[in-house]
Amino acid sequence: MRALKIVVLAKQVPDTRHVGPDAMRPDGTVNRPKLQTVFNPDDLHALELALHIKDQIPETKVTVLTMGPKRAADIIREGYYRGADYGVMISDKRFGGADTLATSYTLVKAIQKLGDFDLILGGRQAIDGDTAQVGPQCADKLKIPQITYVDQIVEIKDDEIIARRRLEKGVETVSSPMPCLMTVHGSAPACRSRHAKRVMKYKYARTSTELNSKGTEDFLIDLHKKRSYLTIPEWSVEDIGAEMEKIGLSGSPTKVKSVESIVLTAKESKQLSEDDADIEMMIQELIEKHTIG
């Protein structure tokens, strides 16, 4: 098997398990600075699949690509801690407010700047938007095949990859030529933990924005001069050659109109007798409605 070049698309998302009262703005958008952030869970599964390929083909190179504000550099560091070879940040205020269309455009421009690749892996969806659109849009723009809902890579041949998809009613094993893009389902293996030595090696990895911010200690700047791998590349609009009208708010046709808080309540109740037939009927009904089964 030849070594692969893999790009993992990863997003920093609000930690929805620790949501405070000021999590939303009155206009219905997410108040991001007020929220704790995490590595989007599905993206972690994607990273694991990439690292698993690297375990099998050690010369494989894994690059984590993320777009976000300054603090999203945590995603790159997290990628390093768990085993990624490289990390690139796409960060520029002008990218802000992007919907899936503008995001996929921006990611694609960055992927093209990265150069050749064999495989692009991303989570199925991000927990802050749940659209599951960015991966497929990227594949479309790159004009490469895509396999969605992947939970296992079955086999890698020279220019072909076979993967298992996790669907609602079962699994499906499909093959695709490479390069291709895969979105990874939450049923894929959990990501490995951070590795002690990698944490020690990369804990001072910083973007230049971070390095140039106030309060940065001198030793950190010196260290970056000595260990160039600690400086995380940070790409702006110009760096990736993006067109202004296709990025950020101006490139995003999606507008949030309003957000409603919906409280789920039971509308009707059914009285069942202890009769077997009655229970059987209820079970059938639940199966048909996909409540169970």
Add this chain to the structure above:
Amino acid sequence: MDNFYTDTPDFKFHLEDPLVKKIVSLKERNFNESESFDFAPLNHDDAIDTYEKILEIVGEICADIIASNAEGVDLEGPHLVNNEVIYAEGTNADYKALYDAGLIGMALPRKYGGLNFPLLPYVMAAEMVARADAGFANIWGLQDCAETIYEFGSEEQKEKYLPRFNRDGATAAMVLTEPDAGSDLQSVKLKATFDENENIWKLNGVKRFITNGDADISLVLARSEEGTIDARGLSMFIYDRNSRAVQVRHLEKKLGIKGSPTCELVFKDAPAELVGKERFGLIKYVMALMNSARLGVGAQSVGIADAAYREALKYAEDRAQFGKVIVRFPAVYEMITNMRVRVDALRALLYETTRFVDMQKVYEDLMKERSLEKEERLEMKAFAKLSNVFTPLIKLVASEACNSIAYDSLQIHGGTGFMKDFPIERIYRDARITSIYEGTTQLQAVAAIKGVTTGIFLDQIKKYDLEVSDKNCEIRTKLHKMTEAYESISSRVIDLDNNELLDFHSRRLVEMAGNIVMGYLLVLSGQREERFLKSAKLFVNLANSENRERYEYINSFEPSDLNLYKLAEFEELEEQV
């Protein structure tokens, strides 16, 4: 996400102890390794930050993986298939997670693949692992054996065996006890003979109660000097599992720590390498190995105690009877608060002891590179003395306390606790071994009594007293009274110059000293962080009443009373032995 490191701020607190600065700087040789290893710390703050980051990984694995597998591991246990120990599925997953995170061989030097951690953060990791699953803690904790190879093995042995821990996730075992040599290791019979033709040592005989006996790398105590019957005929050997010359005859069925395989082993011409010098097996190397294992059991006991406390609290806050949650009943909240207070005290003693051992070890290691300055030599000796008595002390008090805390925690669960529905049932069973293995409580008292007779405990108590900033506080007065009582009653026993009497009271005296030490440690902790003040006050109250009871017992005891305890059959039994 749950994390056993971040949910326990005590770890950070104990990492910030003033003595840690010296330990880290000696351990890191003034941070000169950062040029040759890209993961070596640059300075003290960097090292501490690294320990925290790594402990956070341990804490996450403990909470997410090890704790969730514990029940399954306890049920499934290990199996013996074709002379091979197969761990429970969960055990393999636990070990893999720690191996994948690079957490095997944490305390080994970097050139052997380790992280060069002092014992302090390593013992903290051990405590967390034990809180998650005390049985699994043994399998992971046996990486202590690597330390022993590092300390006493030849350079060739170090290069051959040590990198296997971090790189391959090698497991280890201490192969010491035999059917007729349990606490009394001097009676070990397993035979080591030097085969002149093959130029190699060969081991023959039976070992019993060997934790993780089918490990990759084993340290074996064997009789190398034919015709000897005591400790001076014993040497220590490395046996490599790849030789396939040991039969695992039997796996013990146990009350607790069921995930940890306890093996009976038959050595049949098993090739082995001598560690260090012949005849020093028990008196030097195994003693060192046992001391780190005892510190390990101390950590395991504190982990179990903490787990039991948390289970009790969770249950008592949830369970309602007579119209209110049971934690609001005095009988229940007293038990729970006392558990918490004891855990604080035990932890203070555990990490104080660990720092002492660290200081001793860093100097001993430094001595391999250069001769020590006079001051350094004196300091090393002082810390070695402290380690020698504090190690059996923490092993004794923590193992006994974790049993009583697990007992109380199960009690709080009521009938439910007696069923297999809650983790406390397993924790209660797991706790039981801690006061038995690596030297029973009674043997720890024999080792720690030296701290009483030589005055090491008393000197250290007086040193702590000087550090108390509020000279007039009530707790200090109480501790003074406790110290006076301890001093007078221990002198009384010692002055009688009767060894049997001293043995008879040794545990009581050691526990009295331990209580005062823990009282002071909590007071001093309270000076650095206010939250410990409550624990200090409540612990000293508790300890004071316990010490008074011991005092009264010893005080009213006449040496001639010893005879009243002796059974008539004694002489007859001795003849049989």
